[in-house]
Amino acid sequence: MKGGERFIDPLPQKFDLASVPAAVVERLPIYARALASLEEQGCSCIKSHELGEVLSLHPEQVRRDLSYFGHLGKTGVGYDISRLATTLSEALGLGRHWRTVLAGVGNLGRAILANKEFHDRGFWFVAAFDTALKPGAASISGVPVFALAGLARYLRASPAEIAVVAVPPVQAQAATDALVNGGVRAILNYAPVVVHVPEGVLVRNIDPVASLQEMAFYLVRAPSEEMAQPALATS
Amino acid sequence: MKGGERFIDPLPQKFDLASVPAAVVERLPIYARALASLEEQGCSCIKSHELGEVLSLHPEQVRRDLSYFGHLGKTGVGYDISRLATTLSEALGLGRHWRTVLAGVGNLGRAILANKEFHDRGFWFVAAFDTALKPGAASISGVPVFALAGLARYLRASPAEIAVVAVPPVQAQAATDALVNGGVRAILNYAPVVVHVPEGVLVRNIDPVASLQEMAFYLVRAPSEEMAQPALATS
DNA sequence: GCCTGTGAAGGATTTCACAGCC
């Protein structure tokens, strides 16, 4: 019933990508990035234990993760890097670009617009929105800035599927609602609050302070052995 | 053998916090933040299903998570918010501050220093470091800036346990090594590379583009039912 | 009635271990 009986595979086997575990999907961008970097360095082949070393993953995990995308490795040899890179890029929807809008043009929002990483990796900011709009600043880092009130109209005229929220916490839910109403289906939320979205809309949170607090939890308990004794003296 | 036979608990039961599951620790900052906010709003009591609604978690999960920190709820009533907040704050090591250093004072680094969230939540930047140092800019957002070469000496004189890495990708490993050698035990890495640290040192990565790519993986597959039809017309 | 705390079940993820191949 579930992909059981099948023909002899018409193509080089487009796997059932719908069933890739979430934990694997989370790691895909990391693989993709490492592979692109290795390709640039001129490497052409890599074994699972080498890739594991680069990414701090166990070789079995690397093999299992990659196996969801086909029989990409050669027994006794390893994986062809450019083939791997291509396969994962396709799976991730790289190689195209995504129209992306930004809500909130404060310090944080400006830093986001100035960060070339987004554009380089396929997320193109096509517009930014803010409530407190100083007249005159019509564009920042080349991205046009509009009043938040105009968001709905803007998205109706030129839709975007992805948005970044960088407004103050109290405005985050309202901004999210406006974006979702406008048809945005994936939101990257920098505001330190949990925003609510209808089913089918994706949210990921960027919360550096939460990550620090998480580590602090372990720090207050860790004995810190290594540090105590001078080991190899000063160095 | 493992905490089996014990006495009648001398104190109000300091639980075995070492055995809190990692998944729970990850959520603790979220709980702490929500509780602080609820406390400010004047709420004094909350039920697991209410807290779950606020945080988009199932009530059973909320109860299980909180149960690692003692019998904090009252049957038929709910949880005392200020007691909960206090307990979790203690567990997270809040209520103290952490000396934090920053490596990398580019656009991103400056945005981090300007972000009050870090200071407000207990992470105080005591120094920042950069290779390409324009003479004159001795301090940014009130934080003194030094040459990266002086990092080791600085940490010997005034140690810090936590560091934030915001240097370009190629420099991230070197910066990390220097920090670890200086005694830093937890690193928040903004560089889009996997950095390697010795056992006992914690690392968390902030990688917004990876989060976007992860969502893109699902977007290229999702049918986007809701959007297609105008539902309730324009609105 | 409604609520918490928690065994038990269920699901998801990681790791082990090895068959098969070069």
Add this chain to the structure above:
DNA sequence: GGCTGTGAAATCCTTCACAGGC
């Protein structure tokens, strides 16, 4: 010999379901 791909085991996490208390 070394390597991949993958059943099977082990581990971790979430959800179910209910006992016990107000």
